[in-house]
Amino acid sequence: MDNFEATSLRDALVGSVTEEWVGRRITVCGWVARRREHGEHLAFLDLRDRSGLLQCVVEGSLDVRPEYVVRVTGTVTRRPEGTRNDRLATGAVELTECDLEVLSAAEPVPFPLDERVEVDESTRLRYRYLDIRREAMQRSLRLRARVVATLRSSMTAQEFVEVETPLLWAPTPEGAREFVVPSRLHSGEFYVLPQSPQIAKQLLMVGGFDRYFQVARCLRDEDLRADRQFEFTQLDLEASFVTQEDIMAFVSRAVAAAAIEATGEDPGEFATMTWSEALDRFGTDKPDLRFGMELQNLSDAFASTAVKAFQAPCVKAMRVPGGAQLSRARLDALTEQARQLGAKGLAWFRVTAEGLDSPLARFITPEESAVLAGVDGAETGDLVLVVADEFALASRVLGALRLTLGAPPVSEGPYRYVWVTEFPMFEGVDDEGHLVAAHHPFTMPHPEDLDRIETDPLSVRSAAYDLVLNGWELGSGSVRIHRSDIQSRIFSALGISDEEAESRFGFLLGAFKYGAPPHAGFAFGIDRLVAIFAGVDNIREVIAFPKTQSGADLMTGAPKSITERQLRELRLRPAPKG
């Protein structure tokens, strides 16, 4: 029994017990999964540990109940003819002549730990220590551990060095809202928890660590979603003397290794498309390539249309296969969704054998009708949806409807990775007329667009890139600015004065004066990657102790008030409510 499963208290995990062990007397430990009593002479006990279940036969009555922790010593015995259980990995054998030692008694648990019923999530979170005893959570968290180990191993093999960066960092008010930590020794002053190790890793580049990575916890005090927790884990990396393509190759190798570990499939080379192409074809910067329903641009065909609703800079359409059977109520709901996303309306056309069926049918010309009926190779029984508006809005609205109508569940379909490149440098203009950085202010503009920063900034592309998997944004990265002249121009475009830049990022700009190598990096969310591999649609399922959507920890009760003494030490006083 030479294995790592054995401990001083047990010889093996129950899942290892096979017919080859018949005759051996062994000791195993675990939880009582179920018991079946047959009077005072015979009882069965299913012992559960992380490896599975094993039936123990007890001659006599049992004084254990479900979830008792027990240590059983018994003889591995082939089950009598006709009593094998093929649904159990260990179903050919059982432990007989059992000696039972109760290591810990258990009260009845507040919800069943088997997988037969779906338990309300708030109950699961309140008793998370019981929830993670369940098989699905065991599987998810163990999958996560394997993915993280694989990522570390791949990064190490690619000669990256793992360096830890501080959790107590300096406030740099920008981007995501930061969690604030009061300082006791410097009363009235604060640390913040890092929303990412962005600046720290750039300093590591200046410091000569030309390939850095970290499995890094990031903290952002923003509202929560199915794919967003306050704290999440990223594979964070940065490298010097590299191009965007080098970074994409590093990341692709690490993610592919994780994918093979998690799914058994080699994803092959990741697709690449530009941000404009993604927006045009899929109406989003994180396209889900598992299904078609690509957007079609009909602007030319409707350039001189008489239909008021289609008189717009851009007319886009999408074919919904089989969509002609959608009810009027469903179509109304889709129209409402389109309106909430900013569209003035949504036009729909059922493709029937007799032609187009639509409230607008009698207003369109035969030529327009032919174009609509042929969108994306539409056939009888399909539905064609049309949104006319500005290009970006029409695209985004149809992109959202595409997901509503076509996206498969997370657990279905192939894994389709895609790099989205050439993001715009600036997202738009804020209330004060300053440009807003799409990524962060250290992002290098696309080399071809450098001379338009001042003249036509909104057309400037950046050397920023996202990795997208099945419609989830896994992460993003960019080539960083390492030359102060370009950095000055970007700060200036963003309306950040020299003084402001100095006070906010002075230590970084200072560091760049002493020999900053060209560098670039990336970071992607491990929680999201593992969630997709696990086939679950929210990251709480792959986090041991997550928060609710309102940021509460139902198990610990956090957030909570602290003692008067703690407040005094920190010289803090809660403001009166209201």
Next chain:
RNA sequence: GGACCUGUGGUGCAGCUCGGAGUGCACGCCGCCCUGUCAAGGCGGAGGUCGCGGGUUCAAAUCCCGUCAGGUCCGCCA
């Protein structure tokens, strides 16, 4: 900040439209019976602030208003 969904013994549901005694189902729990079960089986039993507060009504789980909690989404997430 906003929209929508959910809240009924320990668990999962039904009951709510159309008001009439806390009504029902399954699991669990407790007791008794049972020597090959494996989601064991049989018999019996306990267990409820229908999330909370207010209103309408002769009467509210059910209708109305408010509120809390959980979820999904918008805003937010450089």
